[in-house]
Amino acid sequence: MAKVSIMQRVKAQLNQLPPGALVGYADFVQEPGQFAAVAAALSRLSKAGEIIRFAKGQYYRPHLSRFGTVPPSDQAVLAVVGATTGQLVPYATGISVYNRLGLTTQVPAVVTLASTRRRRNLPRRLRTVVRPALEQASDVPLLQWLEVLRDVRRIPDTSPDRVVTRVAKELRLLTPAARRRLVALASQQTPPRGRALLGALLENIPNKKGAAALRQTLNPLTTYRLGISAKVLPNRAAWHIQ
Template identity: 90%
Template sequence: MAKDSIMQRVKAQLDQVPLGALVSYADFVQEPAQFAAVAAALSRLRKAGEIIRFAKGQYYRPHISRFGTVAPSDQAVFAAVGAATGQLIPYATGVSVYNRLGLTTQVPAVVTLASTRRRRNLPRRLRTVVRPALEQVSDVPLLQWLEVLRDVRRIPDTSPDRVVTRVAKELRQLTPPARRRLTELACQQAPPRARALLGALLENLPGKKDAGALRRTLNPLTTYRLGISAKILPNRAAWHIQ
């Protein structure tokens, strides 16, 4: 295909792309043999100031506000990473989520994404942690609470007791089906310390089957040093939590 034809296709498709949405070579052509021509066209458009390079092989049409160029939204970035890793969409985790949930006042300089594999060539403000593939978007809030339990001792500007108190409140508000799904996800992918803590919390709520399912996944000889007081978690000893 002629270079002029590639350039025309790229420009025509870019005109249909929302401002701030990320595009890559595969958004313009399906044949890998044509990627070089698309890359050259995008490079020319970047030099002309029509698009901005976001990361290797990724560009966006900038939205210009009175404060300057607006970077792509987090959701646009998440979707682009998801397309590259084959996931429905990577989900945010880490301090940015803990801040949103009211667990910490710290605002992170780097946003952490859960992805099926580590990603390179991401912007400096993004990093990935490896997690199993997302099965359905509705699982994201539950998975984020599992991340809270995983990091209970590492969440900045708070204490494990305060975190556990907040998680217990959230669990009480979940519907029974949501609790069952949370238990399923924990059994599938949460580390033992998070499963033990979730089991201890669920044991204090109506319906003990979920707690029992989690207990069966744990080594009865393992102790979990999480820094949680007996006042906040009265049944901690039964779950070998300290």
């Protein structure tokens, strides 16, 4: 197939895609022998400003807002990274999650991805934090709430009191089975400050069994300075939270 035909095919398919969708060579042709022609076409379109290079072999058609070029969605980025990292289900952590949960209005310039090890050569808009291997996809929402507890003092444009109030509401909406799973996940991979905070919140629901299980994992002599008021967390002293 002539290069001009490849270019026509590439442009036609790009025009049918929503802005922000990530595409690679295999999205245009199936024969590896034609990848070089597709790569050349995408490179020319990138230089012309019609598409933007996101990573090696990955491009997207930009969408312009009054704030500038809108990058690909987190979901699109994670789908691509998941294919390259081999994780069961790559999941976002950090500010992008806190924004989606309504905890902050800040929009991150970088998406943080949980990974079993730090990874290099990722797209510049992506970084990784080390977390245990994901066991099942249904754990992702629970793990993201545990990330909230882990970062309760570091979430921008809010306060620990506001975050804790929101988490308390979320915990009350969980089924008993989901709460049990949350406690199990917290016991396995959440730092002590997050386990103490979750235990105090569960105790107030009340979920005495879950709270007791978490208390057993804590050092009774450790104090956790989280900046949470007694008004929001009345039992904070019993959990050595300040």
